[in-house]
Amino acid sequence: MKNVIGAVCIKCGAEQTAANDTYTCKKCGGILEIVYDYHYIKSRLTREKLAADKEYSIWRYLDLLPIEEGSKLSALRVGWSPLYKTEAMGKALGLKNLYIKDDGLNPTSSLKDRASAIAAVRALHAGKNIVACSSTGNAASSLAGNAAALGLRSFIFVPERAPIGKLTQLLIFGATVIKVKGNYEDTFRLSAEAIAQYGWYNRNAAINPYLSEGKKTVSLEIAEQLGFIAPDYVAISVGDGCTIAGVWKGFKDLYALGLIDKLPKLISVQAEGCCPVNRAIETNSPIEPMEENTLADSIAVGVPRNGDKALMAIRESKGITVNVSDDEILAAMRLLGNTAGVFGEPAGVAGTAGLKKVVEKNLIPQDATVVSVVTGNGLKDITSAQKAAGEIGGPIHIAPDMGLLEDEFRKRGIEV
Amino acid sequence: MKNVIGAVCIKCGAEQTAANDTYTCKKCGGILEIVYDYHYIKSRLTREKLAADKEYSIWRYLDLLPIEEGSKLSALRVGWSPLYKTEAMGKALGLKNLYIKDDGLNPTSSLKDRASAIAAVRALHAGKNIVACSSTGNAASSLAGNAAALGLRSFIFVPERAPIGKLTQLLIFGATVIKVKGNYEDTFRLSAEAIAQYGWYNRNAAINPYLSEGKKTVSLEIAEQLGFIAPDYVAISVGDGCTIAGVWKGFKDLYALGLIDKLPKLISVQAEGCCPVNRAIETNSPIEPMEENTLADSIAVGVPRNGDKALMAIRESKGITVNVSDDEILAAMRLLGNTAGVFGEPAGVAGTAGLKKVVEKNLIPQDATVVSVVTGNGLKDITSAQKAAGEIGGPIHIAPDMGLLEDEFRKRGIEV
Numbered sequence: 001m002k003n004v005i006g007a008v009c010i011k012c013g014a015e016q017t018a019a020n021d022t023y024t025c026k027k028c029g030g031i032l033e034i035v036y037d038y039h040y041i042k043s044r045l046t047r048e049k050l051a052a053d054k055e056y057s058i059w060r061y062l063d064l065l066p067i068e069e070g071s072k073l074s075a076l077r078v079g080w081s082p083l084y085k086t087e088a089m090g091k092a093l094g095l096k097n098l099y100i101k102d103d104g105l106n107p108t109s110s111l112k113d114r115a116s117a118i119a120a121v122r123a124l125h126a127g128k129n130i131v132a133c134s135s136t137g138n139a140a141s142s143l144a145g146n147a148a149a150l151g152l153r154s155f156i157f158v159p160e161r162a163p164i165g166k167l168t169q170l171l172i173f174g175a176t177v178i179k180v181k182g183n184y185e186d187t188f189r190l191s192a193e194a195i196a197q198y199g200w201y202n203r204n205a206a207i208n209p210y211l212s213e214g215k216k217t218v219s220l221e222i223a224e225q226l227g228f229i230a231p232d233y234v235a236i237s238v239g240d241g242c243t244i245a246g247v248w249k250g251f252k253d254l255y256a257l258g259l260i261d262k263l264p265k266l267i268s269v270q271a272e273g274c275c276p277v278n279r280a281i282e283t284n285s286p287i288e289p290m291e292e293n294t295l296a297d298s299i300a301v302g303v304p305r306n307g308d309k310a311l312m313a314i315r316e317s318k319g320i321t322v323n324v325s326d327d328e329i330l331a332a333m334r335l336l337g338n339t340a341g342v343f344g345e346p347a348g349v350a351g352t353a354g355l356k357k358v359v360e361k362n363l364i365p366q367d368a369t370v371v372s373v374v375t376g377n378g379l380k381d382i383t384s385a386q387k388a389a390g391e392i393g394g395p396i397h398i399a400p401d402m403g404l405l406e407d408e409f410r411k412r413g414i415e416v
Numbered sequence: 417m418k419n420v421i422g423a424v425c426i427k428c429g430a431e432q433t434a435a436n437d438t439y440t441c442k443k444c445g446g447i448l449e450i451v452y453d454y455h456y457i458k459s460r461l462t463r464e465k466l467a468a469d470k471e472y473s474i475w476r477y478l479d480l481l482p483i484e485e486g487s488k489l490s491a492l493r494v495g496w497s498p499l500y501k502t503e504a505m506g507k508a509l510g511l512k513n514l515y516i517k518d519d520g521l522n523p524t525s526s527l528k529d530r531a532s533a534i535a536a537v538r539a540l541h542a543g544k545n546i547v548a549c550s551s552t553g554n555a556a557s558s559l560a561g562n563a564a565a566l567g568l569r570s571f572i573f574v575p576e577r578a579p580i581g582k583l584t585q586l587l588i589f590g591a592t593v594i595k596v597k598g599n600y601e602d603t604f605r606l607s608a609e610a611i612a613q614y615g616w617y618n619r620n621a622a623i624n625p626y627l628s629e630g631k632k633t634v635s636l637e638i639a640e641q642l643g644f645i646a647p648d649y650v651a652i653s654v655g656d657g658c659t660i661a662g663v664w665k666g667f668k669d670l671y672a673l674g675l676i677d678k679l680p681k682l683i684s685v686q687a688e689g690c691c692p693v694n695r696a697i698e699t700n701s702p703i704e705p706m707e708e709n710t711l712a713d714s715i716a717v718g719v720p721r722n723g724d725k726a727l728m729a730i731r732e733s734k735g736i737t738v739n740v741s742d743d744e745i746l747a748a749m750r751l752l753g754n755t756a757g758v759f760g761e762p763a764g765v766a767g768t769a770g771l772k773k774v775v776e777k778n779l780i781p782q783d784a785t786v787v788s789v790v791t792g793n794g795l796k797d798i799t800s801a802q803k804a805a806g807e808i809g810g811p812i813h814i815a816p817d818m819g820l821l822e823d824e825f826r827k828r829g830i831e832v
Contacts, residue, residue, distance in 0.1 A: 056472060075500060075502070075756075075757065076498070076500070076757050077498035077500075077521075082492070082493035082523075084491060084492070084493075084565075086491070086565075088567055102523070105493075105521055105522075105523065106521075107498075107518070107521065107757065107758075108757075108759070109525075109793070109795060130832065145753075145757040145758075145759070146757060147757075148753065148754050148755065148756065148757040149500075149502075149756060149757030149758075150757075151504055155832075158811070164798075164802060165798045165802075167805070167811060168798055168801045168802050168805045169759060169794070169795070169801070171805035171808045171810070171811075172749060172750060172753035172754070172759055172794065172801055172804060172805055173753045173754055173757060173759070174750075174753060174754025174755075176812070176830060177810075177811035177812065178811065178812045178814065178821065178824075179811040179812065179813045179814075180814065180815070180816050181813070181814065181815040181816065182815065182816045186816040187816065189816060190816040190817070190818070190821065193818050194818065194821060197818065198832045200832075333588060334588060334590075337561075337564065337588035337589045337590060338564050338588070338589055338590025339564065339590075340491075340564065340565060341491065341492050341523065341524075341561040341562060341563075341564040341565030341566075341589060342523075342561075342565075343524070343561070343585060343588055343589070377525070377795065378585070378588065379525060379585070379793065379795035379796060380795060382580075382581045382584055382798070385584045385585070385588055386580060386581075386584050388588060389583070389584045389587035389588055392587045394587070394593075395574070395583060395587070395593035395594065395595040396592070396593065396594045396595065397576075397595045397597070398594065398595075398596065398597065399596070399597040399598065400596050400597065400598045400602040400603065400605060400606040401606070402606070402609050402610065402613065405594065405606065405610060408594075414592060416546065416571075416614045416616075
C-alpha cells in the first residue's frame with residue numbers, strides 16, 4: 001500500500017508496520033491507528049479528481065483507504081448514502097442548517113457495511129476464504145452480506161440472546177452461525193479462539209484497526225456532499241467507540257490533505273442506561289464498565305472495546321457528550337419519520353435524540369451547520385418501532401363507511 | 417409540461433389531455449397512458465447530458481417524467497439503485513451475463529418509492545396537502561415516507577389483515593392510518609369515496625396513470641447502467657401489473673428516443689397461487705379473478721387493476737410467463753443472499769425464482785444478458801425470511817468450548 005506508512009499505537013505511541021494485519025501494539029497491546037502518507041495522497045486525491053469520479057461508493061476514496069493495490073473490490077455498493085437538508089426537522093429542533101445522513105440505505109441497511117466491505121476485500125486479498133466475527137447485530141449481517149458478494153464464507157458467533165430476526169438475515173446470507181450458550185464475553189472469547197486456531201480473517205472491529213478506516217468514509221462523504229466544507233457539528237451514537245473514532249479520522253484526514261479547512265465538533269450520544277464513554281469524558285476518568293440498559297441494542301456496550309479511540313476523538317474535537325433515555329430515542333424515531341421521511345433503528349436515531357437535547361440546552365448556536373448521522377434502518381428492529389408508534393395512538397379502526405370515518409376525524413380532531 | 421402531449425386510453429385509444437390529473441378515459445373508463453413529445457425530448461435528453469449529470473436519482477430523467485415545470489422535487493433520494501453483475505449467481509443459474517438490480521435500497525426500501533415520489537411531487541404542485549391511497553404494503557409506506565419528506569400529510573387505508581410491522585412504518589412516517597373492517601375491496605372503496613369527498617391527491621396506482629411513469633425509471637437506469645444497451649431479458653414479479661407496465665414503458669421511451677436500439681423481452685413472474693395475468697397470457701383470454709394464495713403478499717393480487725397494461729407489455733415484448741411456488745420463492749431468497757449478498761422480500765425475489773425456472777426449461781440462451789429486478793428489501797418481511805432460513809438448518813448451538821465447536825464442525829461436515 002503506497003498510501004499507508006504504517007500504524008501507531010494510540011496508547012503508547014509506538015510505531016509499527018501495518019503490512020501484516022497486525023491488530024494490536026507489539027509493545028503494550030494497545031489499539032492501533034493506520035498512518036497515511038498524506039504527501040503522496042495529496043497529489044492523487046484532489047477535488048478535481050473527485051468531481052470527475054463516477055464511482056459513487058466508498059471506493060471513490062481508495063487513495064485514503066488501507067486497500068492493497070490490485071485488490072478485487074467489494075461487489076456491493078457501499079456508501080455514498082444521501083445527505084438530506086431537512087428544513088422541517090431543522091425547524092422542529094430549532095436549527096437553521098440541519099442535515100441527515102441516512103446510512104440505513106447501505107446494502108445490508110447499516111453504516112457497518114463501510115467497515116465490513118474493507119474486511120471482506122482485505123480478507124480476499126490476503127488469500128483467506130473465511131471471515132469471522134462475534135456480534136449480534138449490524139457488524140455481523142454486514143460482514144455476512146459483503147462476504148457473500150465476494151464469494152467468501154462467513155462464520156458468525158452470536159450470544160444466546162440474539163434475536164431471531166437478526167439471525168435470519170445472517171442465515172440468508174449463507175453465514176455459518178454459532179450461537180454460544182453464554183453472554184457476549186463468552187461469545188467473543190470463543191470467536192477469538194476459533195479465529196486463532198483456524199486462521200480465519202478477523203473482523204472484530206475493536207481489534208482490527210482497518211475497520212474504522214472504512215467507517216471514516218461517512219465523513220469523507222459528508223464533507224464532499226457539503227462542497228468540501230466541514231459541518232460545525234456532527235451528532236452520532238456511540239457504542240464500542242469504533243464509529244465515532246472513524247468519523248473523527250475521516251475529517252482529520254481531509255484536514256491533513258487541505259481538502260477542508262476546519263474540523264467539526266463531535267456530539268457523542270449514548271443511552272442513559274449505558275454510557276461508559278460519555279461518563280469517562282464527563283468525569284475525566286478512565287472508562288468503567290456499565291450495565292447495558294437500553295433498547296438501542298446496537299449501542300448497548302457496557303465495556304467499549306474501542307473506548308480509548310472514542311475518548312481521543314471526542315476530546316480532540318472539543319466535543320459535547322449527551323445521554324438520552326429510551327423515550328427520547330423513540331421520540332427521535334417519530335420525529336425523523338414524520339418530518340424527514342427517514343426511518344431509523346433505535347441506535348441509529350440516538351444521535352438525533354441527543355442533538356435535540358443539545359439544542360434545547362442551548363449548547364450549540366441555531367445557525368450552526370449540523371449533521372446527524374442515522375446509522376441503521378428502522379426495519380432492522382420493528383419491535384422497537386412498534387413501541388415508538390404506540391405513542392402515536394394507533395390506526396383508526398372502522399367498518400367501511402364514510403359516516404363512521406367522518407365521526408372519527410371529528411372525534412380525534414383530524415383536519416382533512 | 418412541455419414534454420407531455422397528453423394521454424391515450426389503452427382500451428379504446430381515445431386521446432385526451434393529461435393536464436388535470438385525469439385518471440381514466442372519458443369515453444370508456446379505461447386506463448390511460450401518458451404520451452410524450454419525443455421530438456422535443458430528443459434534443460434535451462442525450463447520452464452526453466446524462467454522462468455529465470450528477471443527479472443520481474430518478475430526477476436525472478426529468479425530461480421523460482410527467483412533472484410540471486417549477487415543481488419542488490422529492491426530498492428523498494429515490495432511484496439509481498445498484499445494478500450488480502453477479503457471476504456466482506449467474507453460475508448457479510447457468511447464465512453468463514446476469515445482473516441484479518437491487519431496488520430494496522430505495523429510501524423506504526422498495527421500488528414503489530419511484531411511483532410515490534412522482535405522486536408526492538405532483539400533489540404538492542397541484543396545491544394539495546394530503547395524499548391518500550389504499551394499500552397494505554410498499555405503496556403505502558413509500559407514499560407516507562415521500563409525503564413526509566415533502567411536508568405533505570398522508571392518509572392510508574389498510575384492510576384489517578395488514579400486519580403490524582407494515583402499519584408501524586406508516587405510523588412512524590406520520591401517516592393517518594385507517595384500518596378498515598373488511599377485505600381489500602372494502603378498503604379500496606372507502607378510500608375512493610374519501611378521496612372524492614375531501615379532494616385529496618389520489619395515489620391508487622392502478623388508476624393514476626402518472627405512477628407507472630415513476631416506475632419506468634428502473635428501466636431507464638438499467639439501460640444507462642449497461643451503457644445504453646438494453647438487456648435481452650428482464651425478469652420481474654407481477655402483482656397488479658403496474659410495475660411490469662412501467663418497466664416496459666421505460667424501455668419503449670428509450671427506444672423511441674434512439675437511446676437504445678433494441679427492446680428486451682419481459683419475463684413475467686407470478687406466484688402459482690395467484691397468477692391471473694400470466695394465466696390470461698397463457699390461455700389467450702381475458703383476466704379472470706383468482707384467489708390470493710401465496711406468501712409473497714406484495715404480488716398477491718387476485719384482481720389486478722392494471723392487468724390490461726401488463727398484458728399489453730408482456731405481449732408487445734414477446735415475453736415469457738412463469739409461475740413459481742412459495743418454496744421456489746424462498747429458495748430464491750437464499751440463493752440471492754448467499755451468492756450475491758442481496759436480501760429481498762418474497763415478492764421482491766419472485767422474479768429471480770421465475771428466472772431460475774425459465775433457465776432450467778431452456779427457454780432463454782445461456783449467454784443472454786439478463787436483469788433480475790429485486791423489488792423490495794427482505795427486512796420488510798422477516799417472518800417469511802425465517803421460513804427461508806429454516807431450510808438451512810439453523811445455527812450451531814453450543815457452550816463456549818473449542819472442543820464442542822470442532823465436534824459440531826465434524827458432525828455437520830463443515831470445512832474450515
